[in-house]
Amino acid sequence: MLHIRDGGLQTLVQDTGRHMYYHLGVPPSGAADRYSFLLGNILLGNPFDYAALEITLLGPVIEVRKKTVMAVTGAPIDIKVNGQPAPMWETICVQEGDVLSLRSTSKGVKSYLCVSGGIQVPDVLGSKSTYTLSQLGGFHGRKLQAGDEIPIGEPLPGVFHHIGKRIPEEYIPKFSSSLDVRIVLGISSYRLSDEGLKAFLNAEWQVGLESNNIAYRYFGSSVSFNPAEPPFGAGNHASNAVDIVYPIGAIMAPSEHELILLLRDATTGGGFVTIGTAINADLDLISQSRPHAKTRFLSVTVDQAIEARLQKKKKLLTVQQLLR
Numbered sequence: 001m002l003h004i005r006d007g008g009l010q011t012l013v014q015d016t017g018r019h020m021y022y023h024l025g026v027p028p029s030g031a032a033d034r035y036s037f038l039l040g041n042i043l044l045g046n047p048f049d050y051a052a053l054e055i056t057l058l059g060p061v062i063e064v065r066k067k068t069v070m071a072v073t074g075a076p077i078d079i080k081v082n083g084q085p086a087p088m089w090e091t092i093c094v095q096e097g098d099v100l101s102l103r104s105t106s107k108g109v110k111s112y113l114c115v116s117g118g119i120q121v122p123d124v125l126g127s128k129s130t131y132t133l134s135q136l137g138g139f140h141g142r143k144l145q146a147g148d149e150i151p152i153g154e155p156l157p158g159v160f161h162h163i164g165k166r167i168p169e170e171y172i173p174k175f176s177s178s179l180d181v182r183i184v185l186g187i188s189s190y191r192l193s194d195e196g197l198k199a200f201l202n203a204e205w206q207v208g209l210e211s212n213n214i215a216y217r218y219f220g221s222s223v224s225f226n227p228a229e230p231p232f233g234a235g236n237h238a239s240n241a242v243d244i245v246y247p248i249g250a251i252m253a254p255s256e257h258e259l260i261l262l263l264r265d266a267t268t269g270g271g272f273v274t275i276g277t278a279i280n281a282d283l284d285l286i287s288q289s290r291p292h293a294k295t296r297f298l299s300v301t302v303d304q305a306i307e308a309r310l311q312k313k314k315k316l317l318t319v320q321q322l323l324r
Contacts, residue, residue, distance in 0.1 A: 075108025117153025
């Protein structure tokens with residue numbers, strides 16, 4: 001059991017997400033930075049889909065009420081056990097009664113507290129992940145608060161013999177204030193003028209303050225639309241299109257001066273011009289971008305997007321083999 005003394009800014013139970021319900025209006029949710037989340041489970045020898053705590057910017061203070069092994073991954077965060085500094089990307093042993101403090105992140109946005117045996121809350125639609133807009137899954141569908149008692153699994157066999165195991169340095173992600181995001185153009189990118197498309201790809205955009213697990217907003221440049229009447233069934237602004245299902249990673253242009261990029265808690269559909277889709281392999285990096293972070297969008301092919309996804313999967317499997 002984990003007793004929450006302070007829930008932090010937003011601490012949620014997350015796993016790899018729920019699937020097969022997007023067409024019913026239920027997004028996948030799950031860990032925003034899936035790569036860091038999976039590395040935490042790999043480090044502990046957990047199955048990939050075991051739930052963990054996702055911490056946003058300012059973390060919780062937790063009293064541990066069962067001896068176990070943990071690992072903290074993701075955005076660099078100040079960790080202390082009973083007031084003493086503890087490492088990230090490494091397995092640490094905590095005793096019953098220990099107080100774990102995870103405070104502010106120095107870079108990035110999302111950190112992950114993974115526990116041997118996983119966080120044990122009920123599955124909802126096949127996942128323990130939290131979708132706060134509908135109060136679905138996780139711990140009562142909400143962020144953690146002081147006084148919450150979070151059940152955890154029994155430590156896995158042999159895990160106490162691997163205290164101090166660490167992710168090799170070359171596999172730990174870098175957290176930067178400048179990011180290149182690869183995208184596949186399409187859907188309704190033809191609604192942008194040639195100059196608008198060039199401006200979209202050549203400009204340096206900045207992450208807006210109103211960015212979260214649902215979507216990231218970008219400002220700092222502008223795009224222009226083709227001077228044509230919106231099609232029948234759409235709104236009357238040039239940014240409007242006939243409603244479509246949005247893919248995760250969709251990049252919409254609701255106006256000339258703003259972009260919206262949908263993440264894992266995404267709205268499932270709507271009627272904005274959709275320029276393209278950020279590739280799956282880059283969603284983790286996007287979710288770690290802080291407000292005002294600089295972003296450029298790079299056009300790639302579908303084949304390149306698939307290759308990037310396969311390379312990321314291969315990287316995780318390599319780490320898994322190295323830590324056995």
